Amino acid sequence: MSNNTYSTFTDVNSLGEFGLIDALTKDHPAVQASTVKGVGDDGAVINNTNEVTVISTDMLVEGIHFDLMYTPLKHLGYKSVVVNLSDIFAMNAVPSQITVSIAISNKYSLEALKEFYEGIYTACKMYQVDLVGGDTTSSPKGMVISITAIGQAKKEDIVYRNGAKKGDIICVTGDLGASYLGLQILEREKQVYLAHPGVQPELENSQYLIERQLKPEAQAGAIDYFKKMNIRPTSMIDVSDGLASEIIHICQQSGTGAFIEEGKVPLHPDTERTALEFNLDPITCALHGGEDYELLFTIDEKDLDKIRFMPEVFIIGEITDAKEGITLHTTGGNIHPITSQGWNHFRE
Amino acid sequence: MSNNTYSTFTDVNSLGEFGLIDALTKDHPAVQASTVKGVGDDGAVINNTNEVTVISTDMLVEGIHFDLMYTPLKHLGYKSVVVNLSDIFAMNAVPSQITVSIAISNKYSLEALKEFYEGIYTACKMYQVDLVGGDTTSSPKGMVISITAIGQAKKEDIVYRNGAKKGDIICVTGDLGASYLGLQILEREKQVYLAHPGVQPELENSQYLIERQLKPEAQAGAIDYFKKMNIRPTSMIDVSDGLASEIIHICQQSGTGAFIEEGKVPLHPDTERTALEFNLDPITCALHGGEDYELLFTIDEKDLDKIRFMPEVFIIGEITDAKEGITLHTTGGNIHPITSQGWNHFRE
Numbered sequence: 233m234s235n236n237t238y239s240t241f242t243d244v245n246s247l248g249e250f251g252l253i254d255a256l257t258k259d260h261p262a263v264q265a266s267t268v269k270g271v272g273d274d275g276a277v278i279n280n281t282n283e284v285t286v287i288s289t290d291m292l293v294e295g296i297h298f299d300l301m302y303t304p305l306k307h308l309g310y311k312s313v314v315v316n317l318s319d320i321f322a323m324n325a326v327p328s329q330i331t332v333s334i335a336i337s338n339k340y341s342l343e344a345l346k347e348f349y350e351g352i353y354t355a356c357k358m359y360q361v362d363l364v365g366g367d368t369t370s371s372p373k374g375m376v377i378s379i380t381a382i383g384q385a386k387k388e389d390i391v392y393r394n395g396a397k398k399g400d401i402i403c404v405t406g407d408l409g410a411s412y413l414g415l416q417i418l419e420r421e422k423q424v425y426l427a428h429p430g431v432q433p434e435l436e437n438s439q440y441l442i443e444r445q446l447k448p449e450a451q452a453g454a455i456d457y458f459k460k461m462n463i464r465p466t467s468m469i470d471v472s473d474g475l476a477s478e479i480i481h482i483c484q485q486s487g488t489g490a491f492i493e494e495g496k497v498p499l500h501p502d503t504e505r506t507a508l509e510f511n512l513d514p515i516t517c518a519l520h521g522g523e524d525y526e527l528l529f530t531i532d533e534k535d536l537d538k539i540r541f542m543p544e545v546f547i548i549g550e551i552t553d554a555k556e557g558i559t560l561h562t563t564g565g566n567i568h569p570i571t572s573q574g575w576n577h578f579r580e
Numbered sequence: 581m582s583n584n585t586y587s588t589f590t591d592v593n594s595l596g597e598f599g600l601i602d603a604l605t606k607d608h609p610a611v612q613a614s615t616v617k618g619v620g621d622d623g624a625v626i627n628n629t630n631e632v633t634v635i636s637t638d639m640l641v642e643g644i645h646f647d648l649m650y651t652p653l654k655h656l657g658y659k660s661v662v663v664n665l666s667d668i669f670a671m672n673a674v675p676s677q678i679t680v681s682i683a684i685s686n687k688y689s690l691e692a693l694k695e696f697y698e699g700i701y702t703a704c705k706m707y708q709v710d711l712v713g714g715d716t717t718s719s720p721k722g723m724v725i726s727i728t729a730i731g732q733a734k735k736e737d738i739v740y741r742n743g744a745k746k747g748d749i750i751c752v753t754g755d756l757g758a759s760y761l762g763l764q765i766l767e768r769e770k771q772v773y774l775a776h777p778g779v780q781p782e783l784e785n786s787q788y789l790i791e792r793q794l795k796p797e798a799q800a801g802a803i804d805y806f807k808k809m810n811i812r813p814t815s816m817i818d819v820s821d822g823l824a825s826e827i828i829h830i831c832q833q834s835g836t837g838a839f840i841e842e843g844k845v846p847l848h849p850d851t852e853r854t855a856l857e858f859n860l861d862p863i864t865c866a867l868h869g870g871e872d873y874e875l876l877f878t879i880d881e882k883d884l885d886k887i888r889f890m891p892e893v894f895i896i897g898e899i900t901d902a903k904e905g906i907t908l909h910t911t912g913g914n915i916h917p918i919t920s921q922g923w924n925h926f927r928e
Contacts, residue, residue, distance in 0.1 A: 268632060268735065268738075269738075269740065272741075272833070273671065273740050273741050273742075273833075274636060274667040274668070274670035274671050274741070274816075274817060274818060275634040275635055275636035275667050275668055275670070275671045275673070275729075275731070276634065276635045276636070277632050277633070277634050277635075277671070277735075277738055278632060278633040278634075278635065279632045279633075279735065280628050280632070280633055284616060284625050284626060284627045284628070285625070285626040285627075285628055285633055285730075286623040286624065286625050286626075287623055287624045287625075287626065287677070287679060287712065287713060287728070287730065288622060288623035288624070288713065289679045289681055289713055289714060289715055289726070289728060290681070290715050291681040291682070291683055291715045291717050291724070291726055292717075293683045293717055293718070293719050293720070293724070294720075295720040296683075296717060296718055296719070296720065297717070319622040319623050320622070320623055322622035322623070323621065323622050323623045323625070325623070329635070331635060331637045331728060333637055333638070333639040333726050334639070335639055335641045335644075335724060364635065365635060365636065365637055366637060367637055367638050367639045367726075369639050369640075369641055369644060369645070370641070370644055371641050371644065371722075371724075372641070372642075372643040372644065372721075372722060373720075373721050373722065374719075374720060374721065376639070376641070376683060376719075376724045376726075378637070378639055378681050378715075378724075378726035380635070380637060380679060380728040381623075382633075382635065383623070387616065387625075387627065390616075390617075390625055392617065392621050393620075393621050393622070394621075468622075469622060470622060485620070485621075
């Protein structure tokens with residue numbers, strides 16, 4: 233289990249809001265030329281010449297989106313940033329700035345918050361974005377994180393969810409379902425730990441799955457590749473709620489159908505093995521698990537040759553007429569409708 | 581007391597996240613030409629030609645920043661937007677878009693949320709901004725609101741906190757301290773109500789103060805005036821934490837001192853009367869109360885004539901050398917240092 237304790241304890245109340253913000257942000261100068269003014273005024277100032285601004289925001293709530301019992305604060309900070317940057321990449325844009333707001337109970341020390349911000353800044357460095365503002369406030373109960381990511385793109389490069397058309401190839405940038413199983417393992421070991429506090433958790437064979445859950449990455453490389461190869465996907469979305477939910481979004485907004493070939497959906501060997509341990513079908517984890525932060529996108533057939541050289545890409549299906557519906561072609565030769573209802577059912 | 585109940589009750593859980601967002605946002609098309617894409621994709625897209633983007637964000641937590649017992653949800657939505665727009669105006673920029681994220685417990689109905697969003701959209705209409713994105717999620721306890729406001733300005737028009745210089749005139753756009761006293765009245769009546777639920781609250785003579793607390797406005801008119809009159813304040817900040825805290829921010833960031841003349845600080849007659857009822861000095865409410873959302877700004881002496889014709893402005897002091905400190909010249913002829921420590925002390 234995670235051990236969010238510190239040898240030094242600086243009471244955050246002793247610093248005041250402005251002292252706290254200063255303590256957390258002072259060592260991190262801006263790296264983006266577009267950052268005119270970061271933390272420290274009423275607003276941040278960003279210079280966009282000849283490009284459009286893309287904005288995305290997410291809220292993460294303790295007890296709903298994360299459990300501090302098995303989530304180290306540094307990982308939480310890192311993941312909070314990544315899930316937002318993932319949305320900017322999913323527009324075929326490049327993130328440049330973030331704002332971070334947190335509500336925390338008074339029980340947190342400055343050292344604990346610094347750990348959280350170390351994760352935030354590690355992600356900022358990894359993806360070359362500047363933290364330019366935010367808000368810190370107290371919370372009567374539980375931690376709440378709200379991050380807004382800002383990115384830029386040429387207007388004609390932006391990719392929406394609504395541009396897929398019949399015959400387009402459906403691609404995904406990496407394996408699916410692993411993050412969901414990582415979460416199942418962490419939840420299982422938490423229950424074991426609560427029942428028998430002395431027992432060491434069994435996490436040795438699950439490192440890949442747990443890392444996919446606790447420290448996901450956003451697909452910056454895919455966006456770079458599109459730019460280099462002069463590819464513009466016809467539609468794109470990031471896989472945060474599961475493949476089923478995302479392909480439904482694309483089809484609904486594009487007015488199309490689609491089929492996914494079960495045998496083509498990339499699954500990590502650990503995902504297949506662990507799904508069976510939990511009596512789950514691996515494809516169900518890919519369809520309804522979520523939090524993979526891979527990019528699901530469609531391309532025109534004519535771009536197929538360009539995509540084949542992409543370092544990490546899997547062709548998993550095709551866009552069809554709306555009347556064909558959204559279906560899974562199983563390895564057994566059957567055709568099943570893909571529904572998002574599966575998600576709620578799955579989680580219950 | 582506020583009566584956040586509804587004759588219809590649509591369980592938000594029955595809608596799902598996407599159905600909920602759609603139900604709350606569908607009737608409100610974009611009004612800003614710069615809004616290329618609003619709600620409904622991974623990110624919003626904003627077009628800024630030849631201007632810089634200004635971003636500000638705030639987080640509001642139930643039990644810390646608001647009390648739903650006396651805050652109607654519609655007012656809460658309105659105020660949540662206004663406090664963010666106020667930060668954009670304080671940069672001498674014009675707000676154009678907002679994102680709204682909320683965490684709420686399952687007990688809220690769609691009707692209650694629509695009331696909250698009605699306040700959000702009323703503010704959007706009032707200030708001509710578009711809601712372009714956000715996040716809705718559940719909260720195990722309490723409501724949390726996070727709003728990010730986006731605005732534009734010419735780079736050379738942006739006003740920071742750090743540009744004040746010796747001899748500059750200190751101005752404020754309206755009366756101070758009223759919002760704090762409005763809050764004191766609401767808190768007092770809440771206690772009376774809790775002790776004697778049948779008793780009607782005594783709010784008749786306090787409408788001005790309560791409105792300043794529950795439905796503050798941002799100072800769009802001041803920014804318009806600066807533009808028309810070709811004035812660029814040397815520094816500016818909005819009064820969210822009280823005059824003392826804000827003048828200290830300006831002086832610290834500008835490397836100056838300042839004096840404020842007590843007799844010049846604008847106080848509404850209801851503020852003066854009610855402060856005495858609560859055994860408070862009215863000037864203390866202005867210095868340390870906060871939530872006034874007036875603009876505190878400094879101008880070069882040469883612009884004094886232009887400012888005199890501003891519809892709502894009060895000249896309250898002057899910027900000095902840093903070594904003179906930050907002081908209050910009292911009506912009794914004394915000089916007191918202005919400290920922000922007063923705030924914590926005052927609130928305890």
